[in-house]
Amino acid sequence: MEPxxxxxxxxxxxxxxxxxxxCDFDLMPGEILxxxxxxxxxxxxxxxxxxxxxxxxxxxxxxxxxxxxFTSPIDARNEGIETVYQTLAMxxxxxxxxxxxxxxxxxxxxxxxxxxxQLDRAEMERxxxxxxxxxxxxxxxxxxxxxxxxSGGQRQGVAVARAAAFGSKVIILDEPxxxxxVKESRRVLELILDVKSRGxxxxxxxxxxxxxxxxxxxxxxxxxxxRLCVIDPKDYTxxxxxxxxxxAKEPPAADIAA
Amino acid sequence: MSETSGESQDYEREVxxxxxxxxxxxxxxxxxxxxxxxxxxVNPSLVPLIVLIASIIIFGILRGTTFFSPFALTxxxxxxxxxxxxxxxxxxxxxxxxxxxxxxxIMVMSSVVMGQFTFRYGIPxxxxxxxxxLCGTLIGFINGWLVAKVKLPPFIVTLxxxxxxxxxxxxxxxxxxxxxxxxxxxxxxxxFFGNTIAFGGARLTYGVIxxxxxxxxxxxxxxxxxxxxxxxxxxxxxxxxxxSGVNVKRTLISVYMLAGLICAFxxxxxxxxxxxxSPTSGQLANIESITAVVIGGISLFGGRGSIMGTLFGxxxxxxFTLGLRLMGADAQWTYLLIGVLIIAAVGVDQWIRKVxx
Numbered sequence: 001m002e003p004x005x006x007x008x009x010x011x012x013x014x015x016x017x018x019x020x021x022x023c024d025f026d027l028m029p030g031e032i033l034x035x036x037x038x039x040x041x042x043x044x045x046x047x048x049x050x051x052x053x054x055x056x057x058x059x060x061x062x063x064x065x066x067x068x069x070f071t072s073p074i075d076a077r078n079e080g081i082e083t084v085y086q087t088l089a090m091x092x093x094x095x096x097x098x099x100x101x102x103x104x105x106x107x108x109x110x111x112x113x114x115x116x117x118q119l120d121r122a123e124m125e126r127x128x129x130x131x132x133x134x135x136x137x138x139x140x141x142x143x144x145x146x147x148x149x150x151s152g153g154q155r156q157g158v159a160v161a162r163a164a165a166f167g168s169k170v171i172i173l174d175e176p177x178x179x180x181x182v183k184e185s186r187r188v189l190e191l192i193l194d195v196k197s198r199g200x201x202x203x204x205x206x207x208x209x210x211x212x213x214x215x216x217x218x219x220x221x222x223x224x225x226x227r228l229c230v231i232d233p234k235d236y237t238x239x240x241x242x243x244x245x246x247x248a249k250e251p252p253a254a255d256i257a258a
Numbered sequence: 259m260s261e262t263s264g265e266s267q268d269y270e271r272e273v274x275x276x277x278x279x280x281x282x283x284x285x286x287x288x289x290x291x292x293x294x295x296x297x298x299x300v301n302p303s304l305v306p307l308i309v310l311i312a313s314i315i316i317f318g319i320l321r322g323t324t325f326f327s328p329f330a331l332t333x334x335x336x337x338x339x340x341x342x343x344x345x346x347x348x349x350x351x352x353x354x355x356x357x358x359x360x361x362x363x364i365m366v367m368s369s370v371v372m373g374q375f376t377f378r379y380g381i382p383x384x385x386x387x388x389x390x391x392l393c394g395t396l397i398g399f400i401n402g403w404l405v406a407k408v409k410l411p412p413f414i415v416t417l418x419x420x421x422x423x424x425x426x427x428x429x430x431x432x433x434x435x436x437x438x439x440x441x442x443x444x445x446x447x448x449x450f451f452g453n454t455i456a457f458g459g460a461r462l463t464y465g466v467i468x469x470x471x472x473x474x475x476x477x478x479x480x481x482x483x484x485x486x487x488x489x490x491x492x493x494x495x496x497x498x499x500x501x502s503g504v505n506v507k508r509t510l511i512s513v514y515m516l517a518g519l520i521c522a523f524x525x526x527x528x529x530x531x532x533x534x535x536s537p538t539s540g541q542l543a544n545i546e547s548i549t550a551v552v553i554g555g556i557s558l559f560g561g562r563g564s565i566m567g568t569l570f571g572x573x574x575x576x577x578f579t580l581g582l583r584l585m586g587a588d589a590q591w592t593y594l595l596i597g598v599l600i601i602a603a604v605g606v607d608q609w610i611r612k613v614x615x
Binding site for chain 2: 098
């Protein structure tokens with residue numbers, strides 16, 4: 001089967017530090033691929049390279065078998081790749097609806113939208129409200145409240161809802177449950193499975209092994225700037241995975257770069 | 259659920275029986291002070307509006323109809339028109355967490371281009387005005403390009419540009435003033451913004467009407483268009499804006515270009531106000547515009563505040579200047595009080611920020 005998102009030989013250097021060292025990456029259609037690795041292993045650089053936030057020095061990225069060249073996150077977004085960054089990428093002083101539609105605002109129909117460029121607030125708020133209720137985030141009382149007034153978990157919920165609402169080909173989640181309470185984490189995991197059931201593949205970066213082993217179809221173990229191995233969570237335990245990513249244990253030869 | 263994750267996730271089983279009702283909270287009793295603080299947080303431009311109304315009332319009581327007359331009140335508008343227009347440009351730049359020290363220089367340079375093109379080269383005045391507006395936009399573009407693409411700090415870029423443009427202005431104009439009578443006789447279009455509409459004792463110049471219209475158009479654009487939302491997002495957190503799909507560089511360049519264009523319009527209005535084209539006028543416009551913006555409650559850190567506040571800020575300065583002059587006070591009292599206002603404005607800004615929601 002042809003991977004929907006594929007990267008070959010990615011290299012990214014920051015000065016003398018090599019964050020990505022001839023790294024490969026494959027995401028199959030409809031799967032949940034977890035990416036795990038120690039701090040500084042280059043997970044974030046890998047994700048940024050495939051989502052357009054970082055321009056790799058070398059290497060190629062393919063989407064649906066077609067060579068793509070992302071120079072900004074906007075390029076990746078236009079191709080249907082949505083990313084929830086660890087920093088969440090939200091403007092604190094703006095409202096939830098403004099943030100969800102940042103960069104893809106809906107304008108009013110007719111003269112006011114075309115010539116006065118007026119935004120259709122009511123429509124954007126309605127969609128934002130629907131997406132948040134789908135996620136069970138209705139503890140947010142007012143869709144027009146500024147993002148800075150939300151709790152950490154609520155902010156994360158809004159960011160995930162934004163990606164789920166607009167991602168059409170690939171959704172990338174960087175530590176989506178890190179700031180969440182038990183109930184909200186469960187919601188996000190349910191949402192991940194829900195998105196998968198709609199046929200959209202997901203890349204999940206997480207340090208939370210129980211969450212990774214619960215939802216992932218395959219696990220990409222990242223170590224020292226490259227892909228160490230790809231394992232099936234049904235064949236290994238969490239301690240095996242931790243051992244591979246910390247280098248305590250050699251990966252099984254069969255799974256190397258599988 | 260797979261074997262491995264089963265035991266460690268038992269605690270989450272309870273979540274299945276979670277409550278789904280929307281959380282409701284009792285509105286906390288805020289007290290009067292708290293209520294005021296909350297209201298100001300929702301509408302930050304209320305602070306300068308209240309100060310403006312209060313100062314008009316106080317001067318009205320102290321000086322009676324000398325101050326509180328249509329003539330005096332519209333005189334204030336005429337006196338603040340130039341600063342008001344420049345401050346509108348300054349507001350846009352400060353909303354993106356930048357600062358533009360070159361606004362005054364761009365204004366004077368544009369007015370000199372309009373005047374010299376007409377009188378030195380004999381170019382038709384309409385074309386000269388267009389060239390002046392283009393000149394302002396171009397300088398704005400260079401500022402924006404240096405800030406957005408070369409990533410130099412706005413303070414440094416515009417500090418340098420201020421000197422460059424001002425020196426160019428003196429070199430190019432050879433420090434010559436074009437006299438008012440000549441302009442009136444040969445190119446009255448240059449004094450277009452000096453035309454007045456009078457009704458009763460009130461006198462409104464076209465420059466004042468332009469300032470008010472400009473503020474309303476910008477307020478609309480900032481609030482109701484995608485571009486306006488992007489300006490706020492870029493000022494708030496440029497990295498977040500970039501990642502969530504805003505073209506940060508294009509937004510920044512557009513803001514500096516628009517600021518340059520507005521300053522050029524201010525240069526045109528300046529000819530209408532003083533009658534002549536003088537390369538030495540408007541030297542304090544940059545500091546005065548920043549003062550209006552700060553008193554108007556726009557945060558120097560970007561992303562917060564409204565352009566209406568800037569208009570109120572400019573008017574507050576105008577009311578104080580005229581009011582104190584009518585009181586016969588030394589002009590230094592005006593500067594002293596404006597200094598107090600600037601610090602108080604920032605103090606109030608910090609106080610209202612402590613309230614969430």
